[in-house]
Every structure is written in C-alpha cells, then in structure tokens.
Amino acid sequence: MNLRPACVPLLILFAGVLTQDSIVSAADEAVKKVTFEDDVLPVFRQYCLNCHHQGEKKGGLALDTFGSTMEGGGSGEVVFDDGDAEGSRLWQLVNHDDTPVMPPKADKMPADKLAIIRSWIEGGILENSGSKVKKKAANPLTYTPTGGGKPEGPVAMPESVSLETVTETSRPAAVTAIAASPWAPVVAVAGQNQIVLYHTDTSELLGVIPFPEGVAQDLRFSRDGSYLIAGGGEHSASGIVAIYDVKTGNRVGSVGDEFDVVFGADVNESMSNIALGGPQKMLRIYDIPTGERLFDIKKHTDWIYSVAYSPDGVLVASADRSGGLCVWEAETGRLYLNLIGHKGAIYKLAWRDDSNVLASASADGTVKLWEMNGGKAIRSISAHGGGATSVCFDHQGRLATAGVDNRAKLWAADGKLLKEFTNCTEDALEVALSHDGKRIIFGDWNGAIFNASTDDPKVVVALKSNPPSLQARRDQLKQKLVAAQATAVKAKASVDQLAAASAAASKAVTDIDNAVKAANGVMQQKQVEAQKSQTTVAGLEKSLAALRSQLEAQTKQLEQQKAAISAQQAAIAKAKADAAKLTAARPAAEATMKDAQGKIGGAKAALDAANASVGSLQKALEMLGK
Incomplete structure (x- = not known):
C-alpha cells in the first residue's frame, strides 16, 4: 500500500480511537x-x-x-x-x-x-442480554416543599371562640378525629357534641366549638387554614358536614342531610364544593353556596371511610371498608384511577402538598403511597402490625401514622422510619402534624390525646377531648389562685427575711468596701514608695556594676604588673648570677690577658723584623731591575 505521509498520522489516530472503543466495549461486556x-x-x-x-x-x-x-x-x-x-x-x-x-x-x-x-x-428490568437500559424516570418520592396555599396575610387563629364546654363526661370516648391547621399552631380534636381547639406549641385551650349533631368522625382545615370542616353525626340516624370560621368558631355553612353518619368529608381548595361519604356507600359532592348536590357517585361496594380533595382541587379520592380506593375528577365526577392493592379496610387518606402523591392507611397494616400519573404504588410501608388507622403529611413531605400497635410514627418522605411515639395504652386511632412539623398530636381508643415533640418523643403533653366546664375550670383556677396567694404570702415573708438579711449583708459589704478602699490607699502609697526604692536600688545596682567593672579592670592591671615585677626580679637574679660568675673568672682572665699581651709584644717584634726584611728585599729587587 502506498500512503502519503500526511495520511499516516490520521490513520494512527483513527486506529487509536478504534482500539479505545474496543476497550470500552470489552469493559461493557x-x-x-x-x-x-x-x-x-x-x-x-x-x-x-x-x-x-x-x-x-x-x-x-x-x-x-x-x-x-x-x-x-x-x-x-x-x-x-x-x-x-x-x-x-x-x-x-x-x-x-x-x-x-x-x-x-x-x-x-x-x-x-x-x-x-x-x-x-x-438495572431496568432487562428481558435479555441484548436489551438496552431505558433512562430512569424521576422518582416521585423526591419532594421539594412549595409552601403553596399559605395566605398572604396573617394566618387564622381562634380569637373569639367560646371557652365553654358543650358536653362534660366522666371519661372520654375513643378519639374519632384530629386535624391540624396547615399554617397556624392550632389543632382540632373531636369530642362528644363538640370540637376542641388547642395551641400546638403551648397546649393551651383555645376554644370549644359546638357540634350538636353528635360526634365528628372527620376533621379537616381548608387549604388556607381559615375554616374547619367537620363531618359526622349519629350512627344509623343522621349525618352532616359543617363549616366553621376558625377565628370566631361560628358555623358559616353546612351541607348534607344523610340518613347515617358521615365518616369522611373534605372541601376543595376554592371552598366551593364539599365531598362526603359514609355507610350509604355513595360519594356525594355538594355545592357550598347553594347546598345543591352536584354528584352522587356510586362505585364503592362498602362503607366509605375517608374522602380527601387534592390540594390543587383537581382530584378527589375516596376509600372504603373493603379496601376499595378510587380517585375521581373533581369537576366532572368521572373515575380517574382505581387503585388496587390494599387487602383490608382503608381508614384514612392524605395528599402531599404537590397533589402528586396520595397516602392511604389500611387495616392490612400498610400505608401505601400512590403517584397520580399512572396510579402506581410507589411505596408500601409496613407501618403498623395489625392495622394502620390514620395518616397525614406535613409541608416537608414527611408522614405521620397511627395504628393498632398502640403507636404513632413519623416517617421520612421516602418512607424511612424516623421516630416512634409509644404513649398510647390502646389502639392509636388518629394522628396529625402541626403546621411547622415540630409537634405530632395523636389519640387512642381510650380517649387519651397526646401532643409530642417530633424531635424528642419524651417531650409530651396530654390533651382532653372533653375538658371540664368553664365554671369547673374557673373553680380550679380559683383554687390554684388561693393556693398561689397563700404561697405568695409565705414567699413574701421569706422575701422580707431575705431583704433584712440582704440589708445587713449590704451594710457588711459596704464596710468591707470602705476597708478595702482604705487598704487600697495604703497599698497605693506603699507601691509609690516601693517604686522609688526600686528606682534607687536600680541606680545603686548600676553604680555597683560600674565599680565592679572598674575593679575587675584594675585587678587585671595589677596582675599584669605583678607578672612584670616577677619577670624583672628573675632577670635581676640571673644578672647577679652572671656577674658573680664573671667576677670569679676575672683573675684567670687577667693572667691570660697578660700572657697574651706578652705574646703580642713578641709578635710585634717579629712583625717589625719581617717588615724590615721585606723592605730590604724590595730594594734588592729594585736594584736588580735596574
């Protein structure tokens, strides 16, 4: 093959890509x-x-x-x-x-x-090795709080609701309904011929609303929390749904004239329609302004236990004693979904804020979460062995449930258990979560009602569905006032004693303060004197240091002088010794000198003779030369 040089790099690169693809494919396989x-x-x-x-x-x-x-x-x-x-x-x-x-x-x-x-x-439920994984759909359990439905102005709180108890009994009956306001710290509890309102944060009694038709079997607040909807009545006698103004407690409307009690009732988001159901197995939709019945929907084959509008008002769900669960188009009454899965009665329905998920609590022990796009049960929670009796959502998407295992439970949005509340001594029947999700309110078969912290289940306060009469509460307050006044008198006496002791102690403290001030004055004077002494000492120390330095220099100089004197004395001693040796050698030297002097005289004579001989010889030479 004859390839142009310019093509070679491209082929090498292409070959590299093929090799990499092959590696990836091999890795996939x-x-x-x-x-x-x-x-x-x-x-x-x-x-x-x-x-x-x-x-x-x-x-x-x-x-x-x-x-x-x-x-x-x-x-x-x-x-x-x-x-x-x-x-x-x-x-x-x-x-x-x-x-x-x-x-x-x-x-x-x-x-x-x-x-x-x-x-x-x-892995995507693949059929065989040649199947491809589809892109995963979004998980409908993933929830982001929206805050939809919250009123723009102040939220509704009881302002002029009567505090007078309608019915007072020796013992409470089983708790039939509990509902919490979606935006205010208010919880409503059903009692006999009355509905009691409490403050969820303080557990203070806020008011008592008459329900003369009997016992409320279902309580729900309107979407903005301004109205309370109560469905109930008397078994085998009558049923009704009443609407109350939360601020005043006044009944502002009612619909239905059933021949049996209403078990489930709810109002749509626009407060225009009410849906109800009960032993007559009919889901009935009423127009609130006119009281006209808009739909009679017959599909359920058993008593309807729960009815709930979606928060957006588009759908309405109903559930019955045989496990039937239907979702309807709210405007038309046409069946939207028939949800099959529960094996026992469905006691309670609740919608998540976004209207995409419906929760159902059943006697089969499960709480199921249904998504509304296709009616799939996206989660089945084995919530309570023996039966789940109630369920609700908070604004975070968390769930609270109650069941015949004597417990209330708090669940995360994905269905994971967060907390258990074990205060009930009988079947827990109803549960609600406060507007901020910080309190859980639940009641049992014995009529006991508890207001607990969702952070700490041990922090709990008991509430009553049949509080004492206003006069009884006044008498109790008077007794407490008398006891408090007696305690106040004793406390005042103790305070007086303590005040006297405090005055004496105050005087003692003043005396001590004066003594301390005087001591401080003396101390300050001594500190000044000490400062001066320290300055003097510092000067003396400085002078002493200079003297010590000078003394060290003089001592060093003295040592040097002593060394020089010692050297001079050694030299003198040596000189004396040398002089003594010379003195002792002088006589011999003088004799030698005399001998030498004699020898020098003889040598001089010989030299003179030699010089004379040399002169004669020179003259002889001169003569010969001529």
Missing part, C-alpha cells in the same frame, strides 16, 4: 447484565411458577414469560422500568414488605435470590 431470561426466570421457576404461569394465573399474574410479567396481574403492574425496587409490588411481596407474602406460607427466598430480583429491577 465484562459487566454482567442481570436479565429476565438468564437470571430472574430461574428464580421464578424455583419459587413462583407453581402458582403463576400461563395455565394457572393466580391473582391474574403469570411470571413464566417476560411479557406476562410486565403485564402484571389483577392488581395491576408489579414491576416498572424506573429502577425503584422499593416501589415495586413484586419486590414488596417477595421481600415480605407487604401482603400477601410470596412464596405464601413460607420463609423469604434466600438472600442471593432476592439480590438477583432487586438487581434486575434496579
């Missing part, structure tokens, strides 16, 4: 996909297909093919491709989070088999 055909079907074959196959679709569900598994059963779809295992009906049953548990009358599947099913769901 290395990750084992969990699929229906390869992994899940063998598990189903071992544990499920005896009952759930094409020949015998127990519950309408067949699990022997991918298509039939996706189709679901009589209760609807059992798996979804959103990757949410916790929200899968299939997972809830095989993991024994909901009933009927699978396999029936047997222990859970082994952990490794459950892990395969969970991984398959979380």
Whole structure:
C-alpha cells in the first residue's frame, strides 16, 4: 500500500480511537447484565411458577414469560422500568414488605435470590442480554416543599371562640378525629357534641366549638387554614358536614342531610364544593353556596371511610371498608384511577402538598403511597402490625401514622422510619402534624390525646377531648389562685427575711468596701514608695556594676604588673648570677690577658723584623731591575 505521509498520522489516530472503543466495549461486556431470561426466570421457576404461569394465573399474574410479567396481574403492574425496587409490588411481596407474602406460607427466598430480583429491577428490568437500559424516570418520592396555599396575610387563629364546654363526661370516648391547621399552631380534636381547639406549641385551650349533631368522625382545615370542616353525626340516624370560621368558631355553612353518619368529608381548595361519604356507600359532592348536590357517585361496594380533595382541587379520592380506593375528577365526577392493592379496610387518606402523591392507611397494616400519573404504588410501608388507622403529611413531605400497635410514627418522605411515639395504652386511632412539623398530636381508643415533640418523643403533653366546664375550670383556677396567694404570702415573708438579711449583708459589704478602699490607699502609697526604692536600688545596682567593672579592670592591671615585677626580679637574679660568675673568672682572665699581651709584644717584634726584611728585599729587587 502506498500512503502519503500526511495520511499516516490520521490513520494512527483513527486506529487509536478504534482500539479505545474496543476497550470500552470489552469493559461493557465484562459487566454482567442481570436479565429476565438468564437470571430472574430461574428464580421464578424455583419459587413462583407453581402458582403463576400461563395455565394457572393466580391473582391474574403469570411470571413464566417476560411479557406476562410486565403485564402484571389483577392488581395491576408489579414491576416498572424506573429502577425503584422499593416501589415495586413484586419486590414488596417477595421481600415480605407487604401482603400477601410470596412464596405464601413460607420463609423469604434466600438472600442471593432476592439480590438477583432487586438487581434486575434496579438495572431496568432487562428481558435479555441484548436489551438496552431505558433512562430512569424521576422518582416521585423526591419532594421539594412549595409552601403553596399559605395566605398572604396573617394566618387564622381562634380569637373569639367560646371557652365553654358543650358536653362534660366522666371519661372520654375513643378519639374519632384530629386535624391540624396547615399554617397556624392550632389543632382540632373531636369530642362528644363538640370540637376542641388547642395551641400546638403551648397546649393551651383555645376554644370549644359546638357540634350538636353528635360526634365528628372527620376533621379537616381548608387549604388556607381559615375554616374547619367537620363531618359526622349519629350512627344509623343522621349525618352532616359543617363549616366553621376558625377565628370566631361560628358555623358559616353546612351541607348534607344523610340518613347515617358521615365518616369522611373534605372541601376543595376554592371552598366551593364539599365531598362526603359514609355507610350509604355513595360519594356525594355538594355545592357550598347553594347546598345543591352536584354528584352522587356510586362505585364503592362498602362503607366509605375517608374522602380527601387534592390540594390543587383537581382530584378527589375516596376509600372504603373493603379496601376499595378510587380517585375521581373533581369537576366532572368521572373515575380517574382505581387503585388496587390494599387487602383490608382503608381508614384514612392524605395528599402531599404537590397533589402528586396520595397516602392511604389500611387495616392490612400498610400505608401505601400512590403517584397520580399512572396510579402506581410507589411505596408500601409496613407501618403498623395489625392495622394502620390514620395518616397525614406535613409541608416537608414527611408522614405521620397511627395504628393498632398502640403507636404513632413519623416517617421520612421516602418512607424511612424516623421516630416512634409509644404513649398510647390502646389502639392509636388518629394522628396529625402541626403546621411547622415540630409537634405530632395523636389519640387512642381510650380517649387519651397526646401532643409530642417530633424531635424528642419524651417531650409530651396530654390533651382532653372533653375538658371540664368553664365554671369547673374557673373553680380550679380559683383554687390554684388561693393556693398561689397563700404561697405568695409565705414567699413574701421569706422575701422580707431575705431583704433584712440582704440589708445587713449590704451594710457588711459596704464596710468591707470602705476597708478595702482604705487598704487600697495604703497599698497605693506603699507601691509609690516601693517604686522609688526600686528606682534607687536600680541606680545603686548600676553604680555597683560600674565599680565592679572598674575593679575587675584594675585587678587585671595589677596582675599584669605583678607578672612584670616577677619577670624583672628573675632577670635581676640571673644578672647577679652572671656577674658573680664573671667576677670569679676575672683573675684567670687577667693572667691570660697578660700572657697574651706578652705574646703580642713578641709578635710585634717579629712583625717589625719581617717588615724590615721585606723592605730590604724590595730594594734588592729594585736594584736588580735596574
């Protein structure tokens, strides 16, 4: 092959890209996909297909093919491709989070088999190795508080509600209804022929509203918290829904003239319609201004226990004693969703603020969360063994529940348990969360009502659905006042004694202060004198240091002089010794000198003779030379 040089780098780069792609593909293949055909079907074959196959679709569900598994059963779809295992009906049953548990009358599947099913769901419920994962849908449990519905001005608080008790009994009856204002620290509690209002923060009694028709079975506040809606009546006799002004406690309207008690009632967001239900199995919608009945919706086959409008007013939900749960178009009354899943009576319905999630509490022990786009049960919470009796949301999306296990519970928005409240001695029947989510109010079969902190379950105050009469409360206050006055007298005497002791102590303190001031004056004078002495001492120390320095210099000089004298004395001694030696050697030297002098004289004579001889020789030479 003949390639131009310019093409070579491009081919090398292209080859590198191909190599990288091959590596990525190899890495993808290395990750084992969990699929229906390869992994899940063998598990189903071992544990499920005896009952759930094409020949015998127990519950309408067949699990022997991918298509039939996706189709679901009589209760609807059992798996979804959103990757949410916790929200899968299939997972809830095989993991024994909901009933009927699978396999029936047997222990859970082994952990490794459950892990395969969970991984398959979380991996996008792939059919086979060639299937592609779809993009996961948004989790409907993810919730961001909106604050919608809050009034622009001040929130409604009881201002002129009567404090007079309507009915006083020897003991309270079972708590039938509790509701908290969505925006104010107010909670309403149903009693016999009355509704009692309390302050959620202080537990102070704020007012008593008459309900002469009997007992309120359902209480709900309007969307802005300005009105209280009460549905109730007398069993097998009459039923009604009344509307009260929260500020005054006055009844401002009522609808319904039922032949039996109203169990569930609610008002839409615009305060134009009221929905109610009860033993007559009819969901009835009334026009508030005219009192006209707009719809009679007959689908439920048993008593309707709970009715609830979505916060946006678009939908209205109703639930019955046989586990039937329907969601209707509020304006038309047409069926929007038929939600199948509960195995027992549904006692309470509650909407999340965004109207996207509906909660239902059932005698089957579960609280289910339903999303409204397709009616999927996105979470089934095994909330209370034996039965869940009530449920509500707060503005954070958290849930509170009550149940026959004598407990109220607080749950996170995703269904995780946060707190348990164990004050009840009988079945907990009703529960509500305060407007700010800081208090949980719940009541039981014995009529006990508790107002507890959601941060600390130990911080709890007892409330009453049948408080004593106003006169009795006045008498109690008078007794407390007399006792307080007696205590005040004793306290005043103690205060007087303490005041006298305090005056004496004050005088003593003053004397001590004066003594301290005098001592401080003396101390200051001494400090001045000490300062002067310190200055003098500093000067003397400085002079002494100079003298010491001078003395050291003089001492050093003296040492040097002593050393010089010692050297001179040594030199004198040596000189004396040398002089003594010379003196002793003088006579010999003088003799030697004399001898030398004689020898010098002889030498001089010889020299003179030699010089004369030299002169004669020179003259002889001169003569010869001529």
